[in-house]
Amino acid sequence: MEMLLAKYNYWIYVTLMMIGIYAMIAKCNLMKKIIGMSIFQTAIIVFYVSIGAKKGATIPIIAHGHGVAHEAVRVADYVNPLPHVLMLTAIVVGVGTLGVALAIAMSIHEKYGSLEEDEILERQE
Amino acid sequence: MIWQFDLLILALGVLCALASISLKDLLSAAIVFGAYSFLMCLLWTEMGAVDVAFTEAAVGAGVSTVFFLAAVYHTNRAVKPRRRGRLLHKLVGLVTAACIGLLLLSATADFPTWADPNSPASVYLSPFYITETIPQTAVPNIVTAVLADFRGFDTMFETSVIFVAGLAVLAILGSYGRRQRDYEPSPTGQDAAHQSSIVQTACRVFVPFMQLFALYVVAHGHHSPGGGFQGGVILGASFILVAISYDLRVMQRRLRERLAMLFAGLGVLIYAGIGALCLVLGANFLDYSILHTILPATSPIMARSHGMLGVEIGVAFTVMAIMVIIYVNVASHGKSDRGL
Secondary structure, X not given: OHHHHXXXXXXXXXXXXXXXXXXXXXXXEHHHHHHHHHHHHHHHHHHHHHHHOOOOOXXXXXXXXXXXXXXXXOHHXXXXXXXXXXXXXXXXXXXXXXXXXXXXXXXHHXXXXXXXXXXXXHHHO | OOHHHHHHHHHHHHHHHHHHHHOOEHHHHHHHHHHHHHHHHHHHHHOOOHHHHHHHHHHHHHHHHHHHHHHHHHOOOEOOXXXXXXXXXXXXXXXXXXXXXXXXXXXXXXXXXXXXXXXXXXXXXXXXXXXXXXXXXXXXXXXXXXXXXXOHHHHHHHHHHHHHHHHHHHHHHOOOOOOOOOOOOOOOOOHHHHOOHHHHHHHHHHHHHHHHHHHHHHHOOXXXXXXXXXXXXXXXXXXXXXXXXXXXXXXXXXXXXXXXXXXXXXXXXXXXXXXXXXXXXXXXXXXXXXXXXXXXXXXXXXXXXXXXXXXXXXXXXXXXXXXXXXXXXXXXXXXXXXXX
C-alpha cells in the first residue's frame, strides 16, 4: 500500500495511456481513434506535470509586491516550472493537430461516406 | 498536494476516459471527453501547474470539445454496432496495451517517489530558472519567463506549428482562394433567425467581457497564470461563441477569413521580427535585453520583460486566428457559408 501510494501518479498515467492506445488500435470508428489519441496525449501531460511536483512547494509564481525588495528565492518553495512550459505549448499544439485530424476524418467521410475503418477499406476496392 | 483528492480526480478521470471511448453516441462521447479535460485541469491545478491547467481549461475542455461537436455534426453521430471480425482487433489492442502497460509499470520501480523534492528533474537545471528569473528578467511568473525568454526559440517554432496546422486544415477542407469568398450580406436577423433570442442576447452581453478578459490574460501573463497562448485561445473562443449563437456569417462580418489568415501570419511575424530586431541591434536572436537601446527609459532587465510581452502578443494573434480558422472550416465543412 505504501509503495502504491508513493507512486500513484505513474500508475494513473500508465492506465490512461493504455486506454488511449487501446482505443487507437481496437476501435473501428475514426472519431474514437482521435479521442483515444487525445487521451494518450493527456496521459503524457499527466506524467510530465507530476514529475514537476514537489512536496510542500507552491505554484511557480514568485511572491512579489510593488516597491517591496525581493527576498532570496528558495528553490524548494516552488514547483519545477520546466515541465509546465513544455506541456503548456504541447496542449496548444495538440489542439492544432486535433483540428487537422478532424479535417482529415471529415474529408474521408466525404469521400467514402463512412467513418468506420472496415467500411472504408471495403469501399476502397 | 492531497493524495485523497488526487486519487478521487484520477479515478473519475479514468472513468470518463473509459466512458468516452465506449459510448456508442459520438456526441455524448465528445461531451464526456470535455468533462475528462476539466478533471485533468483540476488535477493540474492541484499539482501546482496553474498555467497548464489554465491552458487545458481553455483549449482541452473548451475549444477542442467545440471542434469535436462540429466534426460530429458533419459526419455520422452514431457508432455502428460491430458485426463479427472485430475480435482480432480487440485482442491485438488489449495485448499491445497490456504489454506497454507492463513495461512502463516495471520501469516505474526506478522512478523517484512522487513529489520528491530531490528527484533528478527538480535538482538539475530547474533551480536555475527558479532563482534567476527575478534577477535576470523581473518577471514573477517563472513559466512565462521560461516560455518567452529562456526557451523563446522553442516557443517561436511551436507558434509556427500552430500556424502550419491552420494552413493544413485550410488545405484539406477549405476552399480558400479557390472561389470568390464574398458572400452576399443578407439583412441582419435573417441569417440568425434559427437561434433563440435568449442565447443571442446572453452572447451579446458576454462577448465583450470575454475579449477584455482575454486581453488581460495576455497582458498580465507576467504576474499571474496566463499569457499569449491562453489569451489567444479565449479571444478565439469569443469569436467562436458569436459564430455558434448567431451564425457563421455574422461572425465573419467581424472577422473575415482573409483577415484571420493575415493575423495568423502577423503573429508569427511579430515573434520572429522581435527576434530579428535583437539580431540587428547586435545581440543574439531573441535576446531581448538589447532592446533597452531603443525602448525609452528601460534597463536591460526590464527590456527582457517588455520583449516577452511583445512575443506573447504575437503568439496571441496567431493562436486566436488559427482557432477561428479551424472552427470556421470544420463547422462549415470548408465552405464557410453557415455554421452548425
